[in-house]
Amino acid sequence: MTVGMNLGMPGGDNIQELSVEELRAKYGSGLEIQSEENMLLSMGPQHPSTHGVLRLLLELDGETVVNLAPDIGFLHTGIEKNMESKTYTQALVMTDRMDYLAPMSNNFGYILAVEKLLGVEVTPRAEVIRVILGELTRILSHLVWLGTSALDVAAQSVFLYCFREREYILDIYEMVAGQRMMASYFRPGGLWRDVPEEFVPAIRNFLDFFPSRIDDYEALLKENPIFHKRTKGVGVISAEDAISMGLTGPSLRGSGVNWDIRKSIPYSGYENYDFEVPLGTEGDVYSRYLCRMKEMRQSLGIIKQALDRLPDGPVQIDDRKIVPPPRSELGRSMEAVIHHFKLWTEGFKAPKGYVFQRVESPKGEFACYLRGNDTSKPARVHFRTPSYVNLASLPIMAKGLFVADLVAIIGSIDIVLGEIDR
Amino acid sequence: MSNSDGLFYEKVNDAFPESIIEVVDFRGERTLVVEQAYLKDICLFLRDEEDLVCNFLEDIVADDMLPEFPRFAVNYHIYSIPKNHHIRLRVPVDDPDDGPDSVGTVWPVAYWLEMEVWDLMGITFKGNDKLRRLFLPEDWQGHPLRKDYPLGYEEVQFSFNWQAIDAKKPYAKD
Amino acid sequence: MGVEQKLGNMGVVTTRLEDLVNWGRTNSTWPMLFGLACCAIEMMSTQASHYDASRFGMELMRPSPRQADLMIVAGRVSRKMAPVLRRLYDQMSDPKWVIAMGDCASCGGIFNNYAIVQGVDEIVPVDVYVAGCPPRPEALLDGIMTLHEKVRGEKLQEWA
Numbered sequence: 001m002t003v004g005m006n007l008g009m010p011g012g013d014n015i016q017e018l019s020v021e022e023l024r025a026k027y028g029s030g031l032e033i034q035s036e037e038n039m040l041l042s043m044g045p046q047h048p049s050t051h052g053v054l055r056l057l058l059e060l061d062g063e064t065v066v067n068l069a070p071d072i073g074f075l076h077t078g079i080e081k082n083m084e085s086k087t088y089t090q091a092l093v094m095t096d097r098m099d100y101l102a103p104m105s106n107n108f109g110y111i112l113a114v115e116k117l118l119g120v121e122v123t124p125r126a127e128v129i130r131v132i133l134g135e136l137t138r139i140l141s142h143l144v145w146l147g148t149s150a151l152d153v154a155a156q157s158v159f160l161y162c163f164r165e166r167e168y169i170l171d172i173y174e175m176v177a178g179q180r181m182m183a184s185y186f187r188p189g190g191l192w193r194d195v196p197e198e199f200v201p202a203i204r205n206f207l208d209f210f211p212s213r214i215d216d217y218e219a220l221l222k223e224n225p226i227f228h229k230r231t232k233g234v235g236v237i238s239a240e241d242a243i244s245m246g247l248t249g250p251s252l253r254g255s256g257v258n259w260d261i262r263k264s265i266p267y268s269g270y271e272n273y274d275f276e277v278p279l280g281t282e283g284d285v286y287s288r289y290l291c292r293m294k295e296m297r298q299s300l301g302i303i304k305q306a307l308d309r310l311p312d313g314p315v316q317i318d319d320r321k322i323v324p325p326p327r328s329e330l331g332r333s334m335e336a337v338i339h340h341f342k343l344w345t346e347g348f349k350a351p352k353g354y355v356f357q358r359v360e361s362p363k364g365e366f367a368c369y370l371r372g373n374d375t376s377k378p379a380r381v382h383f384r385t386p387s388y389v390n391l392a393s394l395p396i397m398a399k400g401l402f403v404a405d406l407v408a409i410i411g412s413i414d415i416v417l418g419e420i421d422r
Numbered sequence: 423m424s425n426s427d428g429l430f431y432e433k434v435n436d437a438f439p440e441s442i443i444e445v446v447d448f449r450g451e452r453t454l455v456v457e458q459a460y461l462k463d464i465c466l467f468l469r470d471e472e473d474l475v476c477n478f479l480e481d482i483v484a485d486d487m488l489p490e491f492p493r494f495a496v497n498y499h500i501y502s503i504p505k506n507h508h509i510r511l512r513v514p515v516d517d518p519d520d521g522p523d524s525v526g527t528v529w530p531v532a533y534w535l536e537m538e539v540w541d542l543m544g545i546t547f548k549g550n551d552k553l554r555r556l557f558l559p560e561d562w563q564g565h566p567l568r569k570d571y572p573l574g575y576e577e578v579q580f581s582f583n584w585q586a587i588d589a590k591k592p593y594a595k596d
Numbered sequence: 597m598g599v600e601q602k603l604g605n606m607g608v609v610t611t612r613l614e615d616l617v618n619w620g621r622t623n624s625t626w627p628m629l630f631g632l633a634c635c636a637i638e639m640m641s642t643q644a645s646h647y648d649a650s651r652f653g654m655e656l657m658r659p660s661p662r663q664a665d666l667m668i669v670a671g672r673v674s675r676k677m678a679p680v681l682r683r684l685y686d687q688m689s690d691p692k693w694v695i696a697m698g699d700c701a702s703c704g705g706i707f708n709n710y711a712i713v714q715g716v717d718e719i720v721p722v723d724v725y726v727a728g729c730p731p732r733p734e735a736l737l738d739g740i741m742t743l744h745e746k747v748r749g750e751k752l753q754e755w756a
């Protein structure tokens with residue numbers, strides 16, 4: 001039973017045996033307590049509105065938040081360390097499980113980093129399919145965000161609608177990759193295999209019905225006076241603060257900073273697409289909401305353009321040192337068998353050097369730092385995950401507001417704990 | 423390669439002539455390997471110089487290069503939103519207890535990023551007194567991302583060794 | 597409800613108390629609203645419109661452990677989370693059951709490293725393991741039905 005009383009805090013104390021002063025000293029780690037009069041509250045790690053296992057240490061004056069410090073790590077998985085013991089291809093499956101609301105964006109970032117390290121370029125068809133799936137993933141992630149953050153401000157029905165549409169996208173995932181969530185579909189040198197025939201019609205169908213669904217969501221929230229009261233003027237962050245706190249993605253654009261990696265450092269052919277970057281003006285929860293809603297429509301536009309220009313051709317590069325030979329060759333060619341064996345037992349070798357590849361994930365700037373050392377395993381993998389950095393600005397947004405507003409703000413910066421803790 | 427790479431080198435070299443150890447170009451990314459002592463001044467310079475305005479710190483990445491020497495390195499990925507250019511500063515670190523200066527006064531987000539580096543790699547930053555265990559429990563020993571830290575692999579249960587592992591597995595009771 | 601036609605107008609139904617209690621327990625198992633990682637998203641899908649777990653009397657997720665009967669450990673449990681998880685389990689009132697959802701909760705899954713507890717059965721006693729990474733909502737529903745089966749066979753003294 002000793003373990004039951006330990007809250008993951010130093011030494012495993014029994015909480016009831018500590019005096020208030022001792023509690024303050026221990027639980028206040030990271031929190032600079034401003035006044036002895038105030039109350040300390042620990043919110044989480046099991047709390048329905050923290051979107052996972054986030055724990056917040058709050059210093060409260062009555063109902064008002066005076067100060068707060070996030071306590072994270074309840075989902076620390078050791079992904080970065082674990083990837084060092086796997087080959088480049090094996091390590092791919094770990095990236096899915098970081099931001100599990102947008103698995104393919106993580107694949108995207110990691111795979112582009114591997115390809116940059118190897119110095120290979122993928123085929124045009126693979127590039128376009130990647131863009132389509134990347135944008136679908138953005139919608140997928142925003143749908144979960146919309147559902148759960150609306151749930152936090154007590155709009156239950158939006159959640160049910162969002163998850164209905166989410167199933168459709170998950171079906172597309174399953175169609176291309178065979179898995180509902182953890183697709184691992186992007187591979188070094190292209191894709192796992194070509195998309196099936198039903199892919200294009202399924203996406204066209206999605207493009208047809210989805211805009212009206214977005215209208216539905218907006219009808220529920222956009223003009224809703226309760227929603228306005230909960231979100232307008234809440235959690236404001238100025239553009240300067242947002243930049244200096246490293247905020248990225250729709251949370252940054254909600255403050256009116258025009259910065260999107262798809263525009264400024266284009267990857268995978270994003271420079272050829274015509275789309276707008278929605279900007280907010282106020283920097284509050286409502287602006288961030290508007291930005292994400294508009295972003296979904298922009299993503300639909302990108303998917304449409306991509307479908308129209310989807311070229312024919314192979315989806316993998318023709319380098320047998322990186323891409324395994326097709327099944328049909330294995331029966332005929334000894335060389336193919338050797339390549340196949342080498343790739344699946346040892347993997348390809350990447351040169352010495354380090355690269356940093358940025359992509360725009362649904363939550364912000366996702367970047368992968370990769371160091372190779374002439375072996376088939378990465379020497380160091382590091383992910384700059386948007387949720388982790390965005391969380392740093394939570395204290396700025398929440399100061400002086402009520403605890404109930406805090407819930408709305410956490411929803412609006414769209415954090416995923418798997419990505420924060422890695 | 424962004425066309426400002428040359429500009430970065432010139433400007434930094436002019437302002438701090440002895441600071442740059444090496445310039446690395448790899449896959450279109452430029453890295454300035456700089457001396458630990460100059461780091462904070464260079465960062466301040468990058469942020470405030472008119473032609474550079476690097477107002478955005480993207481990431482701080484620590485690297486363990488065992489058995490090379492110096493063993494550690496810290497990478498700063500710095501970006502300029504108005505100018506749309508970026509640079510990587512790389513600082514070799516011999517002694518993790520005597521790490522580089524904190525750049526938290528230049529970009530406030532650095533305090534938060536440095537905390538991660540300290541927790542997982544154990545490199546301290548002078549001037550950042552907020553370093554604490556973030557991802558791991560407070561009483562954790564060691565820094566897992568170092569190369570000499572074991573992965574902590576546990577034996578996997580298959581049918582041939584099922585009973586042996588089952589016998590020593592600590593199952594929970596009610 | 598359909599039962600009337602089957603039974604006719606009997607007015608009285610006789611059964612064993614044990615069966616009646618277990619029938620009640622299976623039809624109103626309230627899970628704890630407690631997600632850890634990726635599997636929690638599939639758990640949400642199970643609750644949401646398409647798969648609709650309320651068909652089994654368990655649409656009511658209780659955020660408070662005091663009101664919950666079933667803990668679905670949906671996701672990987674880190675060393676930092678483990679004490680918290682056990683504490684939540686201890687706070688639940690009897691009778692209580694645990695489903696380990698996903699490979700990570702069952703055995704550590706793909707993360708065999710320093711940070712992850714290799715199976716939650718080291719921390720809490722598990723009744724049903726659901727395999728998959730993440731398990732499909734159907735798999736979770738199947739796990740729940742398996743649990744119902746188990747509950748139906750339980751003796752009253754076991755929880756007394």
Ligand code: SF4
Nearest residue numbers: 634671698699700729
């Ligand atoms: S079993 Fe798979 S999906 Fe579930 S928590 Fe583990 S990694 Fe995530």
